[in-house]
Amino acid sequence: xxxxxxxxxxxxxxxxxxxxxxxxxxxxxxxxxxxxxxxxxxxxxxxxxxxxxxxxxxxxxxxxxxxxxxxxxxxxxxxxxxxxxxxxxxxxxxxxxxxxxxxxxxxxxxxxxxxxxxxxxxxxxxxxxxxxxxxxxxxxxxxxxxxxxxxxxxxxxxxxxxxxxxxxxxxxxxxxxxxxxxxxxxxxxxxxxxxxxxxxxxxxxxxxxxxxxxxxxxxxxxxxxxxxxxxxxxxxxxxxxxxxxxxxxxxxxxxxxxxxxxxxxxxxxxxxxxxxxxxxxxxxxxxxxxxxxxxxxxxxxxxxxxxxxxxxxxxxxxxxxxxxxxxxxxxxxxxxxxxxxxxxxxx
Amino acid sequence: xxxxxxxxxxxxxxxxxxxxxxxxxxxxxxxxxxxxxxxxxxxxxxxxxxxxxxxxxxxxxxxxxxxxxxxxxxxxxxxxxxxxxxxxxxxxxxxxxxxxxxxxxxxxxxxxxxxxxxxxxxxxxxxxxxxxxxxxxxxxxxxxxxxxxxxxxxxxxxxxxxxxxxxxxxxxxxxxxxxx
Numbered sequence: 096x097x098x099x100x101x102x103x104x105x106x107x108x109x110x111x112x113x114x115x116x117x118x119x120x121x122x123x124x125x126x127x128x129x130x131x132x133x134x135x136x137x138x139x140x141x142x143x144x145x146x147x148x149x150x151x152x153x154x155x156x157x158x159x160x161x162x163x164x165x166x167x168x169x170x171x172x173x174x175x176x177x178x179x180x181x182x183x184x185x186x187x188x189x190x191x192x193x194x195x196x197x198x199x200x201x202x203x204x205x206x207x208x209x210x211x212x213x214x215x216x217x218x219x220x221x222x223x224x225x226x227x228x229x230x231x232x233x234x235x236x237x238x239x240x241x242x243x244x245x246x247x248x249x250x251x252x253x254x255x256x257x258x259x260x261x262x263x264x265x266x267x268x269x270x271x272x273x274x275x276x277x278x279x280x281x282x283x284x285x286x287x288x289x290x291x292x293x294x295x296x297x298x299x300x301x302x303x304x305x306x307x308x309x310x311x312x313x314x315x316x317x318x319x320x321x322x323x324x325x326x327x328x329x330x331x332x333x334x335x336x337x338x339x340x341x342x343x344x345x346x347x348x349x350x351x352x353x354x355x356x357x358x359x360x361x362x363x364x365x366x367x368x369x370x371x372x373x374x375x376x377x378x379x380x381x382x383x384x385x386x387x388x389x390x391x392x393x394x395x396x397x398x399x400x401x402x403x404x405x406x407x408x409x410x411x412x413x414x415x416x417x418x419x420x421x422x423x424x425x426x427x428x429x430x431x432x433x434x435x436x437x438x439x440x441x442x
Numbered sequence: 443x444x445x446x447x448x449x450x451x452x453x454x455x456x457x458x459x460x461x462x463x464x465x466x467x468x469x470x471x472x473x474x475x476x477x478x479x480x481x482x483x484x485x486x487x488x489x490x491x492x493x494x495x496x497x498x499x500x501x502x503x504x505x506x507x508x509x510x511x512x513x514x515x516x517x518x519x520x521x522x523x524x525x526x527x528x529x530x531x532x533x534x535x536x537x538x539x540x541x542x543x544x545x546x547x548x549x550x551x552x553x554x555x556x557x558x559x560x561x562x563x564x565x566x567x568x569x570x571x572x573x574x575x576x577x578x579x580x581x582x583x584x585x586x587x588x589x590x591x592x593x594x595x596x597x598x599x600x601x602x603x604x605x606x607x608x609x610x611x612x613x614x615x616x617x618x619x620x621x622x
Contacts, residue, residue, distance in 0.1 A: 335449070337519065360445065360478055361470060361471075361476060361478070364451065364455075364470045364478070364479070365467065365470055365471065367448070367451055367452060367455055368455050368459075368466050368467055368470065370452075371452060371455045371456050371459055371466075372459060372463075372464055372466070379568055381568060381569055381591050381594075382566070382568040382591065384593070385566065385568070385591055385592060385593040385594075386566065388593055389565065389566065389593075
């Protein structure tokens with residue numbers, strides 16, 4: 096009997112070494128085997144937590160881990176190289192990203208333009224047949240430059256160019272310029288994509304600048320005095336640069352006009368109107384002629400009207416004809432409300 | 443709404459004086475209250491100060507129109523009058539053109555006035571003088587610019603254009619969406 100007891104005791108001891116694989120939980124734990132995650136919604140036992148915290152937490156963790164391991168063992172397993180392997184399902188927990196999801200690559204200026212206009216890229220043949228060389232020549236890439244060199248072994252100097260110019264060097268320069276331009280455009284595209292404020296390029300010189308750039312340069316230069324160009328003379332038909340960013344370039348100039356001015360608006364307006372109206376009138380030859388003609392015509396008419404009128408009317412009040420009754424002196428009654436018409440009726 | 447800059451105010455008054463001459467003063471110097479010109483989205487508005495104060499409650503984007511729209515500044519800083527300005531141009535106009543009843547409709551469709559459509563014209567108007575166009579019963583129809591001076595009109599043949607069309611009341615229908 097001792098032997099049996101001994102065996103049982105030994106078995107019991109062994110069982111004690113291994114904790115049970117079944118776990119009782121008040122609320123069921125949420126399991127996500129895909130990410131090997133278990134979430135325990137049960138509350139902590141307050142008394143246990145206070146009295147022996149470490150032991151309690153270790154036991155709790157073990158139990159929960161046991162649950163996870165149980166769930167893994169329920170998955171289909173296979174044996175690979177003497178170890179048992181289970182394939183985890185797709186994770187169900189959504190994990191937040193650290194950074195935002197990268198969007199589509201911003202289009203370059205040309206790509207944007209091409210998209211708007213509906214231009215699609217045409218694929219070029221890798222090799223084209225060159226008739227002068229009677230050979231198939233690569234269109235781009237490996238050995239293309241070599242082929243071109245072989246083709247353009249001689250270059251014509253145009254008639255309007257100095258005969259001593261090196262046309263080969265000119266060709267190389269032209270190409271270098273193109274490469275540089277492309278590089279600048281590439282940089283600009285990067286700047287545009289990253290939305291960085293780029294300092295505006297300054298005055299480009301008379302050859303390269305556009306008219307609006309020149310105008311801006313003039314305006315800025317004129318306002319670069321101690322008094323912000325207030326006393327600079329103006330050319331008769333000079334224009335001032337307007338538009339985006341011009342005012343920012345002018346040192347000391349205010350971006351927005353102040354609402355409050357020293358002179359009241361009405362008076363300022365009246366002054367402005369006065370200056371507009373008091374402009375020296377231009378000598379308008381046509382108008383002068385027309386006025387002269389009119390005066391002549393009036394004079395002629397007056398003359399024509401005078402001659403027959405001389406018979407009866409010695410006073411001769413021009414061409415005016417009496418309308419209605421002839422007023423009689425000293426007999427008429429004055430209408431106090433009625434105004435006498437002054438002068439000729441004008442139309 | 444902002445005040446016109448000096449440059450733009452000058453352009454405005456020069457343009458106004460083309461049509462109403464010295465009467466420009468009367469637009470500013472009014473006995474019935476203070477009126478002023480304001481600019482909003484490149485358009486020039488003629489507003490009484492009372493209305494202007496009320497309009498200040500609204501933001502730039504919310505505000506569509508205040509007072510009477512006189513015209514619009516182009517990108518090259520030129521002012522173009524809208525037909526809505528006629529209400530103020532007509533009473534002060536110094537140079538006028540009357541169109542025959544038969545040509546009224548043609549003018550209201552946006553055509554220039556030929557000699558044959560001309561009913562009456564103010565004397566002494568020079569070439570390129572801004573004029574207000576009236577119907578024969580003195581209803582203002584629009585405004586334009588004389589293509590010929592008055593004296594030239596008399597000798598011109600019936601098909602030559604006498605007055606260039608600039609704006610007419612037909613625009614209230616034709617250009618309804620861009621007018622204000």
